[in-house]
Amino acid sequence: EPEVTQTPSHQVTQMGQEVILRCVPISNHLYFYWYRQILGQKVEFLVSFYNNEISEKSEIFDDQFSVERPDGSNFTLKIRSTKLEDSAMYFCASGSLSGTDNEQFFGPGTRLTVL
């Protein structure tokens, strides 16, 4: 069964460094998402992406964040200058349809630790 994959599973970085989290969505999916979960808290929406542009983003998704689909398979989340509070689990998801009929398939997550 096709699945969303994410690399790395765990990333440790120093404050102020740039990180790129990678996701490979399911191959025929057109809608892509990033979510964040700070330890012990709920999962929060960051950004949705369709047709090579951002469809919607949350207040969390400030100028330090960017997303890209550099080729036909990868979907990346870049944090330009990490802060301690960026430490969280980051989940990528992909879906095939738009609007409310969109079932999102989640990857296993990347745990980001900022020291």
Add this chain to the structure above:
Amino acid sequence: AQKVTQAQTEISVVEKEDVTLDCVYETRDTTYYLFWYKQPPSGELVFLIRRNSFDEQNEISGRYSWNFQKSTSSFNFTITASQVVDSAVYFCAFDSWGKLQFGAGTQVVVTP
């Protein structure tokens, strides 16, 4: 604005007991989807069920059952005859045009 509330932060039960997790949502949309996800200690999000707003039929899948009541804006989840492997955080979520909004989650602890 949409909102999902899971008022129970933690529920502890002994194996074989039933456990019901509450989920209440707020929306003005007429078309929407509701979800339940399980997050075991390993951290991944495991999809359990998706329900659209026009289908109020209750659903049973093995030891899991769901009760969707549009009149009270609730989508409750029951685990029957709980097992230790059911120990996890369970999230209710609302699909607002492709943007999932999650509740705060309910930690279920099942002890032998």
